[in-house]
Amino acid sequence: MKITLLSLLILSSQIYLSHAQKCNPQDKKVLLQIKKDLNNPYHLASWNPNTDCCSWYVVDCDPITNRINNLHVFAANISGQIPDAVGNLPFLESLMFHKITNLTGTIPSSITKLTRLKSLTISWTNISGQIPSFLSELKALTSLDLSFNNFNGQIPPELAQLRNLTGLRLDRNQLTGSIPESFGELTPSLQYIYMSHNQISGTIPKGWGSLNFTLIQLQRNRIEGDVSVLFGKNKTVDQVDISRNLLEFDFSNLEFPESLGTLDLNHNRITGSLPMGLIDVENLNLNVSYNRLCGRIPVGGRLQELDYTAYFHNRCLCGAPLPECN
Ligand SMILES: *[C@@H]1O[C@H](CO)[C@@H](O)[C@H](O)[C@H]1NC(C)=O
Ligand SMILES: *[C@@H]1O[C@H](CO)[C@@H](O)[C@H](O)[C@H]1NC(C)=O
Ligand SMILES: *[C@@H]1O[C@H](CO)[C@@H](O)[C@H](O)[C@H]1NC(C)=O
Ligand SMILES: *[C@@H]1O[C@H](CO)[C@@H](O)[C@H](O)[C@H]1NC(C)=O
Ligand SMILES: *[C@@H]1O[C@H](CO)[C@@H](O)[C@H](O)[C@H]1NC(C)=O
Ligand SMILES: *[C@@H]1O[C@H](CO)[C@@H](O)[C@H](O)[C@H]1NC(C)=O
Ligand SMILES: *[C@@H]1O[C@H](CO)[C@@H](O)[C@H](O)[C@H]1NC(C)=O
Numbered sequence: 001m002k003i004t005l006l007s008l009l010i011l012s013s014q015i016y017l018s019h020a021q022k023c024n025p026q027d028k029k030v031l032l033q034i035k036k037d038l039n040n041p042y043h044l045a046s047w048n049p050n051t052d053c054c055s056w057y058v059v060d061c062d063p064i065t066n067r068i069n070n071l072h073v074f075a076a077n078i079s080g081q082i083p084d085a086v087g088n089l090p091f092l093e094s095l096m097f098h099k100i101t102n103l104t105g106t107i108p109s110s111i112t113k114l115t116r117l118k119s120l121t122i123s124w125t126n127i128s129g130q131i132p133s134f135l136s137e138l139k140a141l142t143s144l145d146l147s148f149n150n151f152n153g154q155i156p157p158e159l160a161q162l163r164n165l166t167g168l169r170l171d172r173n174q175l176t177g178s179i180p181e182s183f184g185e186l187t188p189s190l191q192y193i194y195m196s197h198n199q200i201s202g203t204i205p206k207g208w209g210s211l212n213f214t215l216i217q218l219q220r221n222r223i224e225g226d227v228s229v230l231f232g233k234n235k236t237v238d239q240v241d242i243s244r245n246l247l248e249f250d251f252s253n254l255e256f257p258e259s260l261g262t263l264d265l266n267h268n269r270i271t272g273s274l275p276m277g278l279i280d281v282e283n284l285n286l287n288v289s290y291n292r293l294c295g296r297i298p299v300g301g302r303l304q305e306l307d308y309t310a311y312f313h314n315r316c317l318c319g320a321p322l323p324e325c326n
């Protein structure tokens with residue numbers, strides 16, 4: 001009798017447990033494969049085959065379908081490559097590998113099977129090689145972050161085919177070549193773009209004049225020519241950093257939107273004088289040091305409140321906060 005009761009109890013608890021397992025068996029199989037391919041890292045110790053994978057560390061299940069929709073691996077002591085098996089989690093919407101210095105190799109092409117993927121972050125890793133053009137097949141992407149890796153070669157022109165992007169980060173790699181001409185027709189939904197700290201050369205695409213960015217970071221590259229198309233009264237730009245490049249254009253007649261916050265153009269070859277319109281920008285945080293500017297700093301707005309280092313090392317800028325003009 002006791003034995004029967006006990007076995008009943010065990011049986012019912014097993015039934016209960018299997019009902020409580022929300023996890024999709026196929027997803028569980030794939031996750032265990034990923035764990036194996038990453039050499040069973042301590043970071044994934046909670047990925048126990050006997051438990052519900054929806055409760056595992058660094059993954060989430062969709063509350064309705066119970067399919068794995070997020071996989072966010074970060075700050076992990078993991079060595080090796082991104083497993084091909086990540087492409088077999090068809091309901092993934094967000095995939096992240098962040099701050100894993102021992103993650104090497106390239107991005108596997110199996111990732112293109114993730115047709116629902118909205119956010120892809122591979123950052124602060126040692127992943128290298130060219131940025132693969134097949135990423136342009138991930139049409140649902142709204143955010144692509146490949147910053148702080150060892151990517152080299154040119155930016156693939158195909159990335160401009162990602163029409164739902166709101167943000168793109170390619171900063172802190174070793175990218176070379178110029179910004180592809182196709183990037184002149186990036187989607188109007190794009191709000192921010194980071195390409196700083198690379199070895200990008202050439203000019204910015206002409207089409208950037210009709211885009212509606214709020215943030216552009218291109219500092220520490222070898223970009224040359226004129227970037228005045230980024231400015232104008234009808235723009236919505238807030239933060240622009242193109243410092244430490246080879247820009248060469250006349251600054252004198254530019255107009256700026258009221259939305260402008262940060263404008264950092266230090267260490268370029270910009271000529272002309274400071275435009276009067278700068279005094280109307282309420283929250284301006286300007287740095288035009290180390291250029292070839294000349295003439296009196298307009299009086300008004302925030303211009304006299306800025307530190308003199310925002311203006312120093314120019315050809316002949318003068319007036320507060322720099323010394324008086326002769
Ligand atoms: C990372 O894992 C390896 C192998 O498991 C181990 O030898 C090493 O000490 C770990 N490093 C850190 C920083 O935890
Ligand atoms: C990276 O790998 C090296 C050598 O295998 C190991 O000593 C180190 O602890 C690992 N570091 C991290 C943060 O994973
Ligand atoms: C990762 O990159 C860092 C810095 O770029 C380097 O010092 C380190 O040796 C690399 N580790 C591996 C495993 O490639
Ligand atoms: C792109 O965004 C629109 C609007 O949010 C959405 O209807 C469409 O399904 C998205 N495209 C893809 C491929 O996900
Ligand atoms: C701003 O105006 C220019 C010329 O009038 C136009 O080509 C551009 O598309 C406009 N930009 C925005 C963001 O409205
Ligand atoms: C530009 O972006 C701003 C803020 O995101 C938005 O309010 C505005 O309608 C956009 N303008 C155009 C022309 O797309
Ligand atoms: C402007 O940039 C220069 C060069 O990087 C720097 O030395 C200076 O501190 C900056 N000044 C301000 C006010 O940002």
